Amino acid sequence: MKQSNDNKQNESKLSRRDFLKLGGALTIGVASVGLAAPLFRPLSGEQTQQDLNKFISTRKKDFVDYTRARAIPTICFGCTNHCGVIGWVQDGKVRRIEGNPLDPNSLGNTCSKTHGMISYTYYPERLLYPIKRVGKRGEGKWRRISWQEAIQEVGDRLKTCRESGHPERFIFHYGRDKTKGFTKRFTNAFGTPNRLNRRAICSSNRRVPLMSYYGRDFEWETQDMENTKYILNFGSNPMEAYQGGLYMMHRIQKARVDNGAKMVSFEVRPTATVNCSEEYFKVMPGSDGAIGFAMANVIIDEGLVDKAFWERWANISLAEIKEHIKDWTPEHAEKLSGVPAKDIRRIAIEFAKAAPHCTTMTARGSAKHYNGTQGDRGLRMLDVLVGNVGRKGGLCLTSGRMWGGGKYGQDGLPSVSQPKPKPPKPKAFTPGTAAYEDLPDDIKAKVARLDPQWQKKYQGELATPAEYPLSWHWYGMKVGQLVQPYIREGRAKVDVYMSYTYGAAYGYPEAKVCREVLLDEKLVPFHVAIDIDYSEHAALADMILPEATSLERWDPHSTNCYGLVPYTGIRQPLVKPLGEAREIQVIFRDLARHIGGGMEQYFDYENVEDFYKEWYKNVSAKIPGGWEEFKRRGIWQDPDRAKDYELYERPVPEKELLGSTVDPETGVISNTIKGKKRTVGIMMPNPETGEMEAVRGFPTPSRKIQVYDPVFPLAAKSAGLPEGDPNGNALPTLFTIPGFDELKEDDMILTTFKWNVHTQGRSSQWEFHAEIVHTNQLFINTRTAQKMGLKTGDEVEVTVQRPRGLTYRGGINEVVGVVRNRVHLLDGVHERVVCFAHAGGHWEHGAVARAENRESLPIKEPDSGLKKDFSNEIWWSKERGGTGNGAPMNDVLPINPSPLVGGQNWFDNICQIRKIS
Template sequence: MTTDTAAADTETPDSSPTAPEAWELGRRDLLRIGAAAGAAIAGLGAIEIVRDPKPSAQVGKGATAATAIPSMCQMCTTACGIIGHVAHGRLLRITGNPEDPNNQGSTCGKGVAGTSVLYDPFRMLYPLKRVGERGSGKWKRITWEQAYTEIADRLREIRERGRPEEFAFQQGRNRSTDIVARFLNAYGTPSQFNHRALCSANRRAAIATTIGESDWDLGDFENSQYVLNFGSNWAEAHQGHIPVAIRMMRARRRGAKLVTFETRMSNTAALSDEWFCVKPGTDGLIALAMANVICREGLWDKTWFDTWSNYSAGKFAEHVAQYTPERAERESGVPAEDITRIAREFAAAAPRCTTICNRGSQSHRNGYYNDRSITALNALVGNMGKKGGWCWHPQSAWDEDFLPEPGPVPDKPIRKSIIAEAKDWPLANAFEGKKMKVAEVIYLWIQQRRQKVSALMTYNADTAWSFPEGKLVRSVLADEELIPFHVCIDVMYSETSHLADIILPWTTYLERWDIDARPPQGLIDYVGLRQPVVPPRGQSKDIREIFPELGRRIGGGMEEYFPWKTTEEYLEEYFKPIPGGFAHMKAHGVWMDPTKKPFYEPHLRRLTPEELDGSHEDPETGIIYKGTDEKTGKPAAIGIRIHGIARRGFLTPSRKAEIHSSFIVGKGKELGRNVEPLPVYEPIPSHQHDFPDDHLIMTSYKINVHNGHRTMQSKWLQEISHTNPALLNSATAKKLGIGSGDWIEVVSFRPIDPAVPGGDGSQVGTLRTRVRLTEGVHPIVIAIAHNAGRSVGGAYATSGQDTADNPGYGKTADADLDRLWWKGAISVPQNDLMPIYPDPVVGGQAYHDTVVRIRKV
């Protein structure tokens, strides 16, 4: 990478005071919590170690005295409450915020390592403009004035010619949802993409189908006595990572049993009472076989099921009769006697039992049905909404009714976007307010010219590295006919910013403001504040400053939606309903309504006389209606009469837990597709063949010290884990004459499946890597970690491969480069092997179904 800085100011890369102890303190903390061991205990050990008595307090003495500032982490999606310990304007270390109700003072290795990202020598600190061919790595530093002018001029032209949908916006882990939506809606573009289909779409759709009011389950793990885990690695890389882990381990200490079904010996599997190494994609069949046992032996809560499910227990028993434990054994590998025994144990623990599932079950071609089957197990034993059971909360973040966004708020766009609507998948955007966005097909569809894109903005989304078929993504980003203008907003230089026209240096989460919260593991919603613990380095800016400025410059009415002068002024208004307002949030970092109770069994709430006044009841279904639904124009359901009592019910069309869903059948018919109304098991077509010995199923996984694209630039975390050898079962390796440490070539193929894009069995990619032999992976599986294989982003991110100076400010000065002992370590970009492979019902990416051929080289 080369940089022309002649037109830029002469500000040094980092003018903050030096504090040699800062690196040592943070690194020591990281090692103390055991992250180097790569164990799940890394997060759990932090419960005992990284607590701080009170936020906003002075700690330490003399020259090392530090101010404790509460904020929120963003090293992963869990958004734990944290405390930044700051002295002389420099962050010394990070600990957990004990006032945060989710993580309760704990943090993990990634959270502790945030300091190393803040002070990373390869951070982008100044706006850059491309001066060579796109992807050449040639840049010149420009001023923010120049950047704003060029971007605003480009976006204004698109908007003024009446084609706002030609401005596409791709976001990754967006924790600034209010300002992003405000800017894009004010502009009028519907071409807004998240990464949900690459994360949790199938699971969310299964939950939304069943209970309606949420697409996120929150097992009451702390009070549970029995947990069935279908492919959730909560000890290392779950969306609720630390909040789930601390509650799960408390339950374990009190005797709760944990049974895990997973294709690999994860750290979660290692912490379990029992681990079953299953064939990929058979989780749903195992759950249905357990349902078979529970129904056949009368272990169900038949009264609850017949009362609160929209399908009778007898009919469901008839449905699951086909899914015997013996059939499940043949396909999954789990012994029938174990399936039977565990089904009995699970039912015996009801209602204090629950399931947990995640990518291991839902990131498959049949992922939606897998998770519907697992969810139905909970209804069968009557644990839904009960203490210690399978629970949920309608607020996946904070209560927006109590904390409404300050006005004026723009309306949603009226224009349409082909690539955003994802109409090829019946349930992708079927659930109101729960848009799934089948993002893995975006670049394929742009390549196919399904929709013209005149400008693309990528924000905290390293699509060129993290998306399936990475080579295709990079080829589209490099093509100036397909994408004439690309602006990348991010903290680090990456494969995606490498293919941009303008790079805007984004602040780290430790330098910016945000309103944030995650699904409440304690079943009471809360709101948190992310606030700067130190000033922004260099000329980095947050989007809360960037977007209002762009909106004002684009004009055309956009400026009306950004009336505040500063972010603090906006937040003052936002937090007015909270006792103590913005000042309370800055001092404590979090607020939770003390009058609220845990969200148990909301469907049982009796409707009040005021609610029933003016209502009418359907005599056949018992559903109670009042008024008209503003969106559909149909009568609005407010509850259901059960045994003579008017209750709230579930927020589904039937006001019951929908084991049978006519709604999804209808959505399928709209596209001429068959969507099964009941939970079923659909074998994965490309897995139903007798593979040659050298053909395996490739799966993906994450470890506890890496997450997405944000952690590999951390020298602390890279020192702990900087390689991703292929995990291969010892017996499989013996058949192929492969030994531990040998080099292999891995060739991947698209599925032979007409239901998915490009399902013709053709080759996707090839790479060479080394093998690590283990008994802890299924014999037909080759497992490769997701978090490695960078080609740009600095020496730490690439194990010394990228030795170019920082494009943001030239010469990189960091004495630690001399200590980069893992230079040349082998790491591979697994996503280059992944085909675009959406679940045909919802569109969630099938991360664990790719068929590959391996050979020793």
């Protein structure tokens, strides 16, 4: 029979009468026609009943009834990717999460971490009620309080702080804040610049080279993976843990299968990305830049430079670059990295010949070193040399982050912007202001040394540390690992310290410093934590406010699109917050109203949804069906928009040229926009006609790719770096990590990594993920271990030395810490490297993270319906003969901010390993 397409139109709902008619006919007709004669005898017997009951009861708890469950799209918060997902909600509970196929980044894929949202939402030891300490700080004694009492006390303290004329003494310190500026609305309205983040912990060393080269809008690159043919991977791991990793992994594999793309990885350990690579080279930590400079030399020497591109867009001549890097040859790189010079040559040629369908990929592996910023600048040069920037299959730049309307590359997109009125930005600490006068004299001297452009922006040592001007030159990346040390040193005063889903007391380098400061009530008079569970950081608070999880709240979403067409999405609540947990939008609204003094005008909403509806009004206007349809889809993308290839060649719109001026020397076009003079483009010759025309260029001061960037020497001078220090070189520069050139035979380099099922320190309480990975043994090269007489499972003592160089306590001859752990032998790890996953050894976050068989929350909460018996579930506990939850390794890693930028140099840790007999 042929198929019919009109079956849907034929559907008709049976009435109750129809069912009765049918049932009746069958019951009467059974005997006569035999049609409904059963296959089985009617069921009977107690045993059958018991069997069926048992079957049902084991299934019922997690069963999704798709005919009753509601599918609601939202945005995942399991890691940094933030994929569009769809949650299935049944009986008021989220039962299952799957990918949203409308998400142009994830393409409907998800990873295991998306289910972590269910785990942490229904974690039996989640915090569900405001609590206040009753013992000493950190003693773990609490009592439950009402929200009214909580808002009253926190609000009073904040009000007093604000009215004292020193709003900067309110410190807001957050871990992962994906509210896209909502928390900033609160701190701006309050008047404090101290909205401090963990960007330095994460990625500032790799963002600075990108922003320096391509402009503020491109702090994160967007490789056109699905069209590429050659990938040079320097220490990034998109197959497991990388911002954008899920978006990239499918595209990389597609390119490998469909385009025959080749991926070459330079790494210190065999990651999942390494395992998907055609070639893998073990490299000495901190030597990626050396390989990059060597490859640049080869590309120039072999005549493989895309001269037309370089001469058009690089802001320095090829001859000058050649002269600058000439000594950093493949042979030199071999000495530093261990990668054979002949392979460096071969790969450089292969890479350049694939242009423009080739791209580099860098990440923490290359950048989180003392020399990482300059090294990454060298690696970034490879793309410019071969001319793959912005081109199909190359290193593309798409500006889809934080849609503001009129931002670079966003012409034609609807503006997605916070509802008005918007609070003003906090004022700079200029002489005469109360905040400036409050600074210690030695800090005032440092501020006086800053270049005037930074003096005008200076807002204190926590938000704008004078020694790290590049941590806040492009935008406020901050230097989070120095916050507590700076407070201890008296560089900043604190009235109210508010932490927001923050884990520095466990996960930051030398986390013990953070704990010591938080325990000192003279330094931190009041600490209120907003968190969803009882973290190590929250445990050191005076009050904890329970927050709604990502399945229970609203957030805007936008990120760069690896399909190169900008999109946006909305995180929306699938269920109501459990217990008395509240959305941050409600907590801040109520605090703002309590504080008053004008703050309340910025939080004038009752219903949080109304606030986001207003925020997204311009997107809703583009969608037939408006806001409701946007919510139903969860994602919006302009289907007719062209891909973001070669944005820099696009013409400057006529309206921006009206009244503009052109610098006769540089060709840079400037105009006054919203009262400020800004560059909007550059005059360039048309490649075919030679006629000058106004094109966008890059959003840098020169509108070109700034391979040469004068901001580095300016920052070095401002920060007081010694003359000639390589960190301050305007050109990308190769140098060795201090101390690495005098390593003793038994010195090892201690590095860290992330597991694919974990997200920093935030996932150890996810039950199923913890079941997969719950410990953090030390991985060590098999041959190295054998030389030390070690075998898998042996216990060792790790002694970590204070780093050299111009960093926190740099050069002081001291041991940062000693820790014991067990080793796991693994071929493929670099011979001088010992590495561990940093998400182990928790002492808070509840029974699952602690790997204990009993409840650990230090306060008895009313029955939430979530409590469960841990006696059997945590089979990896030491009590049950398991490995336990690993060692708290972060305490022995030194605070080590990179000069000028402040990014934590996670992988420069010189250590010694000693077997415990």
